[in-house]
Amino acid sequence: MDGITDASFRKLIATIHPASVTFTEFVNVEGLARGAVSMLRAFQFSEKERPIVAQIYGTEEDSFYKSALMVCALGFDGIDINMGCPAKKVERRGAGAGLIETPGKAQAIIRSVQKARDDWANGITLSEAGIRPKLITAIQEMEKEKKVFPKKNRDLLPVSVKTRIGTCETCIESWIPTLLEMNIDVLSVHGRTLKQMYTGSANWKILARIAEIVKNSGKNTLFLGNGDIENLEDGEKKCREAKTNGALIGRALFGNPWFFSGKIPSPIERLHIALLHAQIYEECFPSAPFFPMRKHLGWYAKGFNGAREMRNECMHSNSAEEVFKIINTYEQHQE
Ligand SMILES: Cc1cc2nc3c(=O)[nH]c(=O)nc-3n(C[C@H](O)[C@H](O)[C@H](O)COP(=O)(O)O)c2cc1C
Known part of the structure; x- marks a missing residue:
């Protein structure tokens, strides 16, 4: 979560109780690919946070390709594409939840990220991929300072998408198959439309329908529901009823890094x-x-x-x- 899940917060959570998977704040691919070294700060992590997924957003396929390669080089365990952010400055440019309106573009972006992940596994170097030298130097420095932990092997990283149930109206019957067609490894959906932003409630009935669509597709995509989970018990109930493979937890973590341990602190x-x-x-x-x-x-x-x-x-x-x-x-x- 932007402005929240920085390296310090994630490390704190991992110290109290290892969360299943953690995500970085989202990072803009156009800024990063053009050489904004300061943006790498959001990708700083510690080993104890693993498995850790880097989240990226934007609109340009080439910038997605380059940023995804950097994510691989930094040692992340997964790459998540944000197609759910409702912030005006993101969505108006056609990024985040704006991509729900341009399914062809969304698919092209997924393809770029999957290509980067495949090229990395096949041994491409950052300079061969046209990554700016100042970014390569910054990545090497982060490694020396133990702010990132590049992996020895080059296994294929999972590529995932986080999205919403629609823009003005729900459009899951077309939007979800569009994403599944790309054979993404994980699909996470926040049960609100873009227009709703954070108002009303997350619609877990619609998330249950998405679970059916994913199952009927015969794809190996894991499906995670998201929205309004208050505590572990509530999360387990929501996942069981909607038949998801799991859930993402957001705001319930504010001031509550004990979430995953179920503890109520004094x-x-x-x-x-x-x-x-x-x-x-x-x-x-x-x-x-x-x-x-x-x-x-x-x-x-x-x-x-x-x-x-x-x-x-x-x-x-x-x-x-x-x-x-x-x-x-x-x-x-x-x-
Ligand atoms: C301050 C804030 C920042 C967020 N930043 C991101 C982000 O960078 N990437 C993302 O996928 N979702 C982001 N979200 C959305 C949450 O991940 C989540 O989808 C949403 O809050 C609903 O889940 P919750 O009810 O468990 O909080 C953000 C939400 C908040 C409140």
């Missing part, structure tokens, strides 16, 4: 994890500004007396050291 445990998260953030991104951490701190500081005051203080914090002081003061008042 307020003190929440605060200690808030601090650990802030420390991991500084370790992962030593020269980045601290403010992207603040929203997470706000999500942790909930459900106890004094939480509102603490949230306010955290919203002005600028380092893990300051977070430590805020939490320490709170703990002293509790004693």
Whole structure:
């Protein structure tokens, strides 16, 4: 999730309880392929997060090809194409959920990514593929700094698509077969239309119908449902009823890296994890500004007396050291 599932958050989750599979934030292929080295930051990861999938989005097939090759070179376990983002700046350019309106283009993009994955397995190098030298140098530096972990072997990576049930109206009867025709390895669908953005509820009845379409297609594609899962029990029930192969969890993780362990933490445990998260953030991104951490701190500081005051203080914090002081003061008042 953009702005949320950076390397620090994923590492925290993997530290508490290894999640099944983690996804990076989405990365724009056009920017990356043209040499925006800073975009590689979203691809930083640690070994304990495996299996880890890199998510990419955009519209240009050649940029998808180049970005998918870089994903292979960085050592990811899978490549996911975003065809579900409803943000205006993405969808208006025909990317993200905008691709639901252009099925031919969507198929061409999948083909490009699959070709990159195949070419990588067959031994192509980044320079042979026309990747800009500054990107190749940056990737080598990330490897040296142990920010990525290229694989020794060149096994074929799974290529997957994450999408929605339609744009204005549901269009799964045509859209889902369009995707399945491309023999993608995994299909994840958020049970809302583009127009709905995040309003209303995710429609798990439609996700159940998609599970049928996938099954009847006879393809080997795994199908993951997505939308509004609140906890493990709820997720298991939704998957069982809709007959999906699994689910993706999004917002239920905000301030709740315990999700996969099923644990309900005490307020003190929440605060200690808030601090650990802030420390991991500084370790992962030593020269980045601290403010992207603040929203997470706000999500942790909930459900106890004094939480509102603490949230306010955290919203002005600028380092893990300051977070430590805020939490320490709170703990002293509790004693
Ligand atoms: C802040 C935010 C950022 C998101 N960024 C991405 C993204 O980069 N890629 C993606 O596939 N979905 C993204 N999503 C959508 C979620 O992955 C998920 O499909 C959606 O929130 C519904 O699932 P949930 O109810 O479990 O949150 C984002 C959602 C939010 C709220």
